[in-house]
Amino acid sequence: MKPSPQPRVAVIGVGTMGSQVLHQLASRGVPVTGFEQFDIGHGRGAAGGETRIFRIAYKEGGDYVPLLREARKAWERLGDRTGTPLLTPCGALTVGSAQDPDVRTVLGVAREWGLDVEQLDRRRMERRFPQHRLFEDDIVLLDREGGLLDPHRAVVAAARLAEQAGAALHTRTTVLDVVETGTGVAVHYRHGPPARGLSPDPGGAGGRARDGVEVEEFDQVVLCTGPWIGRSVPGLADEVEIRRAVLCWFDTGGKDAGAQWAPGRFPVGIRRSGADNSFSFFPDVGGGVKVNLHVPKSPVDDPDRLDPVVEPDYAPRVSAAVARCLRGLPDRPTAVRTYMDGYTADNHGIIGRDPRRPHVLVMGGFSGHGFKLAPVFAEAAADLLLDGRTGIPVDHLSLSRLS
Known part of the structure; x- marks a missing residue:
């Protein structure tokens, strides 16, 4: 018996999840086939900002620990x-x-799951990571x-490996519409940057149409x-x-002075020392110490x-x-940049079928903490596409939970 042919799949958006x-x-x-409106590895979406934190002892709760491992x-x-290396x-x-x-929550998750988490007293903290004021x-x-x-680097690497495995990839390509046909989906697209107000006029599926629109x-x-x-x-416009996000970078003073802020001596992390002292901090990988208030x-x-x-007033805050x-950083950032991401009401992402288009699987709204889990979420999505089910625990991300 011949095996069933594999379905033809389009992935629209080749960024954090799509790659x-x-x-x-x-x-x-x-x-x-992948469709990306910009170049692979662009910084305009949720993959922007130079670095991302990875942790197992998760402030979002212990249900994520198996996924994170x-x-x-x-x-x-x-x-x-x-x-x-993509993970330092x-x-x-x-x-x-x-x-x-x-x-x-972090302390409780560490204890519940027996994680490799060390609680440092003040003396050990000052000896090992003197950059922090406690x-x-x-x-x-x-x-x-x-x-x-x-x-x-991660997005580019995943896309490159996909191409090596046979994937087709259209960059600088605008998808204009995704239409259910009854037996599948027709993707209407046009090579080139997005054109506001453009309405697809395909003139029939499967080929080039007027105004350069293809289906x-x-x-x-x-x-x-x-x-x-x-x-x-x-x-999802009202659900996500x-x-x-506004991110700041602080100069670390050159090679010798900056060594204490490198990943090996200044781990990534989060600070929760009161409302005015809550931020994420990232070691210097070339552009300075990044801080996300x-x-x-x-x-x-x-x-x-x-x-x-x-x-x-933001940079002064x-x-x-x-x-x-923190000790030893300048009194003002050397760079301030803006980025964006999608958030749901419960701060958990979405992986599920579009109820109006049963041949369309939706991934989005990962609420600022999805990047670290992207390979596992992608595996779950592939399972759902090909088998209709997955053994990866992602039921809490079902689209059906939303109103």
Whole structure:
């Protein structure tokens, strides 16, 4: 008996999730085509910002621990295959008040799962990581399995491996519409940057149409369009809010002075020392120490027009928090940049079928903490596409949970 032919699949959006899905499907011998409106590895979506934290002792809860353990192995395998490390195992710190809910969750998850987490007393902390200032009620947790991810390199690596496995890839290509045909999906696209207000006029499926619009048919489609997810799936426009993150980089003073801020001596982590002292911190990988202040993020009305202008009081607020909590950085950032990501009401992502288009699988709304789990989420998505089920525990990400 001949095996059933593999379905033809389109992956729309080849960024954080899309690059991993493309790689997963191509590696399984699936005829797959990726569509990306920019270049591979661009920084305009959820993969922007130079670095990402990886940790097993997770403030989002213990249900993620099995997924994170698998993700860590997947990142190591991907790095081995490309010959370029994607995960730097520098450890991940949680520093903050013992009464802070996130700190309590990290400590509880570490104990429940028996994680390789060391609680550092004040003397050991000052000896090993003297860059940090501790407040009276701060505790310090070092997740030895944590580390630093390189998002740009990871997206490029996954896409390159997918192409090597047979995937087709269209970059600088605008997908105009994704239409159910009854037996599959027709993808309407046009090579070139997005044109606002353009309506597809395909003039028949399967070939070139007027105005350079082309239509290609697939058995299934995966939508991984990040901040553009509400445009790709209009029903999610009210369920996934696109928010702007403002990130700051602080110069570390050159090669010799900067050595103490390198990943081997300054682990990535989060700080929870009171409302004004809550931020993520990242070691210097070439552009300085990155700091992401944990304050409410402003909504983005149009992802094509991300506002780069930062409120004048923002950088001073970040600088003040850094001065209170870290030693040896300058009194103001050397770079301030804006990025965006999609957030759901419960801060968990979405993996599920579009109820109006049964041949379309949607991935989005990963709420600022999806990158580290992208290889595992992509594996689950590939399972769902090909088998209709997965053994990976992602039921809590079902699209059906949303209103």
